Amino acid sequence: xxxxxxxxxxxxxxxxxxxxxxxxxxxxxxxxxxxxxxxxxxxxxxxxxxxxxxxxxxxxxxxxxxxxxxxxxxxxxxxxxxxxxxxxxxxxxxxxxxxxxxxxxxxxxxxxxxxxxxxxxxxxxxxxxxxxxxxxxxxxxxxxxxxxxxxxxxxxxxx
Amino acid sequence: xxxxxxxxxxxxxxxxxxxxxxxxxxxxxxxxxxxxxxxxxxxxxxxxxxxxxxxxxxxxxxxxxxxxxxxxxxxxxxxxxxxxxxxxxxxxxxxxxxxxxxxxxxxxxxxxxxxxxxxxxxxxxxxxxxxxxxxxxxxxxxxxxxxxxxxxxxxxxxx
Numbered sequence: 001x002x003x004x005x006x007x008x009x010x011x012x013x014x015x016x017x018x019x020x021x022x023x024x025x026x027x028x029x030x031x032x033x034x035x036x037x038x039x040x041x042x043x044x045x046x047x048x049x050x051x052x053x054x055x056x057x058x059x060x061x062x063x064x065x066x067x068x069x070x071x072x073x074x075x076x077x078x079x080x081x082x083x084x085x086x087x088x089x090x091x092x093x094x095x096x097x098x099x100x101x102x103x104x105x106x107x108x109x110x111x112x113x114x115x116x117x118x119x120x121x122x123x124x125x126x127x128x129x130x131x132x133x134x135x136x137x138x139x140x141x142x143x144x145x146x147x148x149x150x151x152x153x154x155x156x157x158x159x
Numbered sequence: 160x161x162x163x164x165x166x167x168x169x170x171x172x173x174x175x176x177x178x179x180x181x182x183x184x185x186x187x188x189x190x191x192x193x194x195x196x197x198x199x200x201x202x203x204x205x206x207x208x209x210x211x212x213x214x215x216x217x218x219x220x221x222x223x224x225x226x227x228x229x230x231x232x233x234x235x236x237x238x239x240x241x242x243x244x245x246x247x248x249x250x251x252x253x254x255x256x257x258x259x260x261x262x263x264x265x266x267x268x269x270x271x272x273x274x275x276x277x278x279x280x281x282x283x284x285x286x287x288x289x290x291x292x293x294x295x296x297x298x299x300x301x302x303x304x305x306x307x308x309x310x311x312x313x314x315x316x317x318x
Contacts, residue, residue, distance in 0.1 A: 061259040071302025082260025093260050100220040101252050101263045106287065127264065127284070 006152070008145060015129040018136060020122045022148055026155040028112040031120065032087045034151055035108065044154045047146035059084050064092065079103070094124075102131060165311070167304060174288040177295060179281045181298040181307050185314040191246045192277065193310060194267065203313045206305035218243055223251065238262070253283075261290060 008022040024031050044050050046068045055065040058081060059143045065078035079093035086109055094104040101139045104124050111119040127133040161231040167181040183190050193199045193231035195217045202212050205227045213224040216239060238252035248271060253263040263283050270278040 005315070044317060061256060080254070080259050091260060093262060095239070100263065101239050103252060103264075105262075107259065125286070149208060 008141075008148060010141065013123070016132055018124045018126075018132060020124075020144065021119060022122075023113065023117050023119045024148075024155055025117055028087055028110050028118045030155060031118040031151075032110055034154060035090065035110075036084075040154065044147060044150035047143065047150050048149065051124075057081070059092075072141060078104070079106075102127070103129075104135070105154050165307070167208065167300075169300060171291075172282070175285050175291055176179060177283045177285075177291060179283075179303065181281075182272065182278045183307075183311065184276055186275060187246055187269050187277045189314060190277040190310075191269055191311060194269075195243075199313065201274055203306060203309035206309050207301065208248060216240070217249075224253050238265075261286070263290075263294070 006023050006025075006031045008020050009018045011021075013019050025035075034044065035083070038053045038056050042053055045066065052069065054067060055063050055078075057063055060081055060083060062080070062084075063078065064082050065076065067076045075099035077094065077098050078097075079095055081090065081092045082105070082143045083089060083091040087106075088107045089110070090106075092106055092108075094100065094106050104126055107125070109121040109123075111121065113119055122147045124132075124135070126135065143157040165182050165184075167179050170178045170180075172178050186192075189269075194202065194229065197212045197215050200215070201212055204210050204225065209228040210229065211226045213226060214227075214237075215223045216233075217223075217238055219242060221240045221243075222237065222289040224235065226233050227234045235256035236253065238254055239255075240249065240251045241264070242248060242250040247259075248269070249265075249267045251265055251267075253265050254261065262287055266282045268282075270280065272278055283294070287291070
């Protein structure tokens, strides 16, 4: 199977949410593993930058904290798992050190398309519309597409 | 100065918020200290129960984590400071281990009433109305009044 370049679809279901849909050429089990196994996540999450996974307790109540290292220094991100339903759904909070206390709730759904592909639907819920729009204008789309392209490459090679 | 029993006033400014106003017979500096110094906070926050302050980094971006020990076991609470403006305002997130990932944003304002008393205004912002109402129905009012009464006692004796 070749990794076709897929485009992410971004929408705004409500004034506090961003919804991103993206299809991957890999089974749901493999996409799930790429999201939940530290040795795999570290290969795509940082879009080529080194990521140190300081904490990654993938279970309800567990904490996560990743530090991305780049030319300009480093950026820390952290949060906590609200729900982990294997191969199906993860709900977790997300906070960037640069805006401490501004918490985003991310719901990631893993949908088996039945043809060997998996559609990932990520819904990000913000505290209000300004925080949502600020995030949209921060260049998140570019970063996200780079992460997803890195995930494509990981999935293509680990077949 | 005697610590008069004060009543907290609870209101719902919006469908996602709870606002609590409470006056204390002590200067703003002393109420601020009781909120931000670990050795003082530990004396009132747990309403008589032992509280272990595992983390209390009172600065923007700092983390806090308190574990309250009681007959039934223990309860953990944690969050992060979004804003710390000395003697004036603290904004911090609040999460109970029993509902991981359900984050409340608490804003505490310290108002000097000019007569030796301090009015504390705490606004709690929830992600949605259901979470707000669930919290209101969880017995928070009783627990809060017990904490405030313990704070009254601390302020009366440390004069």
